[in-house]
Amino acid sequence: QKEVEQNSGPLSVPEGAIASLNCTYSDRGSQSFFWYRQYSGKSPELIMSIYSNGDKEDGRFTAQLNKASQYVSLLIRDSQPSDSATYLCAVIPGGKSSYKLIFGSGTRLLVRP
Amino acid sequence: DVKVTQSSRYLVKRTGEKVFLECVQDMDHENMFWYRQDPGLGLRLIYFSYDVKMKEKGDIPEGYSVSREKKERFSLILESASTNQTSMYLCASSFSDTGVYGYTFGSGTRLTVV
Numbered sequence: 001q002k003e004v005e006q007n008s009g010p011l012s013v014p015e016g017a018i019a020s021l022n023c024t025y026s027d028r029g030s031q032s033f034f035w036y037r038q039y040s041g042k043s044p045e046l047i048m049s050i051y052s053n054g055d056k057e058d059g060r061f062t063a064q065l066n067k068a069s070q071y072v073s074l075l076i077r078d079s080q081p082s083d084s085a086t087y088l089c090a091v092i093p094g095g096k097s098s099y100k101l102i103f104g105s106g107t108r109l110l111v112r113p
Numbered sequence: 114d115v116k117v118t119q120s121s122r123y124l125v126k127r128t129g130e131k132v133f134l135e136c137v138q139d140m141d142h143e144n145m146f147w148y149r150q151d152p153g154l155g156l157r158l159i160y161f162s163y164d165v166k167m168k169e170k171g172d173i174p175e176g177y178s179v180s181r182e183k184k185e186r187f188s189l190i191l192e193s194a195s196t197n198q199t200s201m202y203l204c205a206s207s208f209s210d211t212g213v214y215g216y217t218f219g220s221g222t223r224l225t226v227v
Binding site: 031032034036041042043044045046049051088090092099100101103104105106 | 143144146154155158161163203207209210211212213214216217218219220221223
């Protein structure tokens with residue numbers, strides 16, 4: 001079992017719709033969770049972080065964390081073609097390695113005009 | 114604007130050459146990382162450093178070495194470049210507790226070994 005799992009996609013949504021991206025993780029002791037956006041040929045950029053159960057909103061983005069079920073999700077409201085990218089979920093596992101992020105393989109999002 | 118700067122955006126090298134990839138950060142981060150990213154394989158950690166002159170192997174260190182002589186600079190060295198090292202190389206840095214702010218990535222170096 002991979003430590004951080006994401007559906008590779010592509011997830012295709014029409015412009016204006018809500019895009020829902022999901023991620024599950026295996027280490028129950030994980031404490032910090034991040035979403036990165038990566039455009040084709042570019043490097044990842046941090047868009048959201050979440051540490052507590054529940055929702056965290058930032059503009060059109062909402063991160064959701066459920067530690068009991070070990071999943072974290074990212075909702076993008078009013079999706080735009082410019083949101084088309086690969087979204088990487090990243091987790092800090094529990095234990096001593098608190099400095100190393102574990103990445104999922106990413107979900108490719110395609111927003112159709 | 115805080116930055117992680119990678120010295121080259123694109124690089125073409127010949128098989129057998131010794132290759133240096135440089136990464137500099139201006140955020141006073143303790144941790145620095147080198148990843149490679151290949152289609153279908155995701156981000157794979159090569160080496161990381163949590164302090165000056167300290168380093169630890171990541172998941173795929175074979176064929177690579179690193180150097181961190183100063184806090185702001187972390188170099189990746191390909192001792193004898195091979196075609197299977199053709200890839201996108203990404204440098205990242207973070208504070209000692211990565212969980213607080215996560216990584217900041219450089220813009221990447223696309224290396225082609227011919």
